[in-house]
Amino acid sequence: MKNLLPKLWIFIVLVFFFPSLKASEYEYINWKPDMGVNSYGKSRQCMNIPEDLRLCFNVGYQQMLLPNLLEHETIAEVKQQAGSWVPLVHKACHPVTQVFLCSLFAPVCLETPIYPCRWLCEDVRDSCTPIMEAYGFPWPEMLTCDKFPQDDLCISMNNTNSNETTKPAGFSPVCPPCDNEMDTDVILEHMCASEFAIKTKIKEVKKENLDRKVILQKRRKPVKLGTLKKQDLKKLVLFLKNGADCPCQQLENTGSNYLIMGRWVGKQYILTGIHKWDKSSKEFRKALKKIKSHKCPAFESVL
Structure with missing residues (x-):
């Protein structure tokens, strides 16, 4: 009975702290020896998740x-590294990303x-990698x-839950760089996954x-040249990676201005984002105002 208490405590904590994870959807398998210190010998401590760790x-x-x-030792490092992944979560490539x-x-x-679990990682990886590759990012080695x-x-996550998220036959998602909210x-965030904007x-x-x-x-x-030189801007041609068949409404309306x-x-410039140039939109105007001074995560964005 004594040996079961740690398992019961972890199960209770996970059920209450992960309210969206139902017992029928998730399993917590076996027990693992105590890991009070990380691999570098530094003691772990609890702290509140800060509001700006989005x-x-x-x-x-x-x-x-x-x-x-992931052996990040300061909250500043966690925020810097984690910020790169927020756009991927917004893309909803997997229900538990x-x-x-x-x-x-x-x-x-x-x-x-x-x-x-390894198979949970594989499930998320297999669902999200096509979207990441559309932006020119591979699945990172740290994961x-x-x-x-x-x-x-x-x-x-149980396999039965995965089956519920399967898309119907003939389902054709919007090309990731085209599926952008105003x-x-x-x-x-998409500017941070890009090197230039025009x-x-x-x-x-x-x-x-x-x-x-x-x-x-x-x-x-x-709008922001970044690594793009002016002479390259004149002959710029972009490629929508793996986008031959997915819908992109923006590319069908050639009469509009776009960001x-x-x-x-x-060996190519790839399209990472396309927004209609809409000065009537308050959100768009705010983005244009901030785009040159916005501080992106120092770690290379994953999307």
Whole structure:
């Protein structure tokens, strides 16, 4: 009975701290030896999740362990690294993307940390990687799923829950760079996943293998050049990666001005975001005002 108490305590804490995780959807398997210190020998401590840790502030519990399970030792480092993942959560590529990420960036405050199960990592990775690749980002090595446990106590989602999220036959999602809300924070987050932003119209769109080639009108006004040089701006051609067949309403209306964002990946400039240039929108005007001075996470964004 004595040996069962830690397991019961963790189960109770997880049920109350993860109110969105139902017992029928998640399993907590086996028990793991005490991990009161991290791999560098530094003692872990509980602290309140700060409001500006946007990735995890509303995840369902109030306190987190530090250092976390990615060995970030300060809250400043956690915020810097976690901020890169907020846009991916907004893309809703998997129903538990936020829970998976926060179990690592801001793990629930228990004496023994609990890692996500390997198959949960694989499920999120397989659902979200196509969207990340559309922006030119691979699944990062720090989240290699082989690192996570299969048999120890871990956070897991039942297969029955995964089946409920399967898209119907013939479902065609909007191309990720085209599926953008007219929201200041969303525009700025996508700017952080880009290297430049310009105002222009689209001249022509062509399919090229699995991509779409986006040819711009000659008049191109820089909003934020970043790494893009003025001589490159004149001959700029963008590619919508893996976007040959997914819908993009913006690319079908070539008469409008757009805020177009992009970055250099491999040997191409890829389209990372496209918003209608709409000065009547308060959110759009706010984003334009902040775009040059906005401080992006120092860690390279994942989306």
